[in-house]
Amino acid sequence: MDIFANIITPQTLDALIKFGINVAIIIIKIAVVLGIGLLHVAYATYFERKVIGHMQVRLGPMRVGPHGLLQPIADGIKLFFKEDIIPAEADKPVFYLAPVIFMAASMINLAVIPFSSNFVIANINVGLLFIFAIAGLGVYGIFISGWASNSKYAFLGGLRSSAQVISYEIAIGLSLVGVMIKAGSLNLTDIVNAQEASRYGMYAIPQIVAFVVFTIAAVAETNRTPFDLPEAESELVAGYFVEYSGFRFALFFLGEYIAMFIMASLAAVCFLGGWTLPWYVTKALPFLTYVPGIVWFLLKVYAFIFFYYWIRATVPRYRYDQLMAIGWKILIPIALANILVTGLVKILV
């Protein structure tokens, strides 16, 4: 008894309660973020269809609900009740695992994204590296699905995608090194704070080269047009998830849209100042300071996502070898040069 009495002192009890409250807060935060994430995916598809529809002189979804607002929900229900077809020749356990890996890898990243100055599930110091590490894991989902489907189209799609994601990850990483140098931190919250304190209020202006490289590489990283080769429908039918149907297909879909969200938030956090506004804007229009930070954050994210859609409606698709050439011969050298210049400026100025 004595031992317990020694351990359970008022201090330890206090600590325990604090720990419990922290856990509860984190769980609530996770629930909120997950809810937002899933809702985002549902309505990102709606947003995409509407935007592209209007760009292509048509209306987009109009039938389910007013202006088709319930369309994503109807789609979700449909996917949920669809037959789950598994090819006879597929490597079954791996086939089951692949979409889960893919989606989990994109979902985990939501944990370190700072939505607002005090809203982030895990405010860790290696935030940026964490995102790269996890995004690297997502490739396994793609590659495994291509391999386990035992279909040539899926296999080619899987190969293409892994090569593409790996090589563009390098470009993304290098383009963000400039940001790390300027902010002096890998913690995403610190990066935003450093931006707010900087002369231009956002790194997109001094780091414009890196921002362009990041934007291009982000499109490629998430397999969107014009770099949507892994799922080039006119060549490989649907790429690595060609054999998936029903809810497993939905998991890939979810993962892809969340990855898009992650890339857009990374752009917002690292280049566009996250939830903050540049000081010269707030000075000119002081009433804007009353708007909560999360609004600015989401506005920036959705502007970036809109840019994704805009590209998709405009340009054709690159060929596989051309895509790799852009990554290795143009983007990576430019990103390296940018690091050099940023480093020199940091030392000399």
Add this chain to the structure above:
Amino acid sequence: MEQVEKIFETRELNVNMGPQHPATHGVLRLVLDMDGETIARVTPYIGYLHRGIEKLGESLSYFQALPLTDRMDYVSSMSNNIGYVVAVEKLFGIEAPERAKFIRTIVGEMSRISNHLLWLATHALDIGAMTVFLYCFREREWILELFEMICGARLTVTYPRVGGVRNDVPQEFLDSLYQFTEEFPSRILEYETLIDQNRIWLKRTVGIGVISAEEAVNWGLTGPTLRGSGVPYDVRKHAPYDAYDKVDFEVPIGTEGDTYDRYRCRMLEMRQSNKIIRQCIEKLPPGPVMADAPKFTLQPKDKMMPITHPTQEHAFFIVEKACKGCGMCLRACPAKAIFGEKKKPHTIKQELCLGCATCYVTCKFKAMTIVPGGKGLSDEKLAELAATPLPEEIAKASEYLVKHFEFIRRGPKVPDGEIYVATEVPKGELGFYFVSDGTGKPYRMRVRAPSFVHAGVLPRLSVGHLVADVIAVIGTIDIVLGECDR
């Protein structure tokens, strides 16, 4: 080094592309042997859409085979119809009136525009530019609505006829079409802003599927696929038919013979077609739209049958005395309603008779009689009616009806001989070869389909390129499998 190769023994990847594949434009099947993503061998397999149109043409009269041509290249059925009727007119030795020629030129060029729009739409979609697809379909819709205005059909039109066109065009059609020709050049510019100078588009099309002028001729390519290589061959210029010798237009040609040049050719061709349509509308002469050759053409019904039957259904009856029991009608009857033994008079079982008059046409001894208003009557009553002479009016009407039927069913009396006539359809040179044995049906009908020839050049164009380029190459040769397989 050899040891390394032994350990890493590589095999070619064999991929079956099609017949169900989003980019093979129908049911083309390509078996690709690939080294990684590089194409080592391409083997096209065709025939999934074979319907025996050439053979069917031999068992139908010249008039009846016309709708078959709609089903060949269903994307530009109007041009196919024109190709067919131009060939048949030449065989008959008749000529369509001036107005019909101009109308046919107009609809032929409309069909060229709609075909090129569909080609551009799918070609761009295959390469990944999805917005071009919908822009093209917007204008194509307009053309299809105009087709609907003149003949009621959007896709399988069957509007041109041997000796002219089915009916004159309404004024509102001409007005709407003229407005189209005014707006269309700006719409072409709209497509071009999206892809013409787009770096990605250039990267995907320049230098892909190159074929030299000499080789293109040797492979038998025609149409824009040939002209992209710099050969200015166009049937409309070299052997003008319809009103092409009366309008002013150019034949755009390329220089390099790659996918981009063929794309440019077709884009320029759309502008030329637009120009032709405008000129034709401006020059459209008044007059009839059907040649005055009653022996060879389908005249309006009231002209072919000045007197028609009162609305009562007829029956057929075999006159016992005249019937020799030859069995011709027995074999010909589609409903198997005729019974009887050889060398003995036959009888018709009226319940089974369809009233199709096949037996009437077959009978060589005039034993088959037509009894107007005889449907549902007993055999005795029919015999009585058949024996009594008909009132003159009805007899005359019956005669017209039977003549009309016979004319459609058997076709006109055609001069002997053989003929090959080519026309320039959007895809290339569409040729019809007829061998006539003097009856109303061709002894042999052969179609020289450009898609068939172009499908053959696929391996030549795509070997050595990557998988993605095969898609671009399929698009650039512009094939429709309905025409290729026939």
